[in-house]
Amino acid sequence: PSEYPDFYRKLYGLLDPSVFHVKYRARFFHLADLFLSSSHLPAYLVAAFAKRLSRLALTAPPEALLMVLPFICDLLRRHPACRVLVHRPLGPELDADPYDPEEEDPAKSRALESSLWELQALQRHYHPEVSQAASVINQALSVPEVSIAPLLELTAFEVFERDLKKKGQGSVPLEFIPARGLLGQQDDFCAQHFTLS
Structure with a gap:
């Protein structure tokens, strides 16, 4: 907005x-999503937000990532000029x-010259x-935007509860032969002096 020239910079x-740990995280990202929804924003600005969020995502907790990753994808859907961050062949x-x-x-920030290698990581x-x-x-990012509203309030406890409720994907292989010796040989030097329990 012309009345607030430094708004997006701030x-x-x-x-x-x-930002992923503050009490009002949900409200902040709801408003940020609103502020970045205009199609009149320059590509360099949207790219800078996508890149900074991607970089911050490398150290974010899972419950925050489940919200911020769709947020970044929605930015790329709204602003096709920023898709070069994904489609650059060798980031x-x-x-x-x-x-x-x-x-x-x-x-x-030179974000538009970069790539979103963080999302690949x-x-x-x-x-x-x-x-x-x-x-x-x-x-393809041509599908409609994903609403991040249900993800804004997601907590670590809720993610943990969802994981517990998932059914096992078949049998899980377990090691049932007890280890003997340091290198798997029963009569090596370590097996004679140390027992592995």
């Missing part, structure tokens, strides 16, 4: 690791990434729902 400055490595996370001005996340949410960027 909003961008609020994005730090604590830069961390040490060669042109994006400057220390830059306070999103216009100077999160596709190998230990939590299956997170890796699935991060894999959405591999699909």
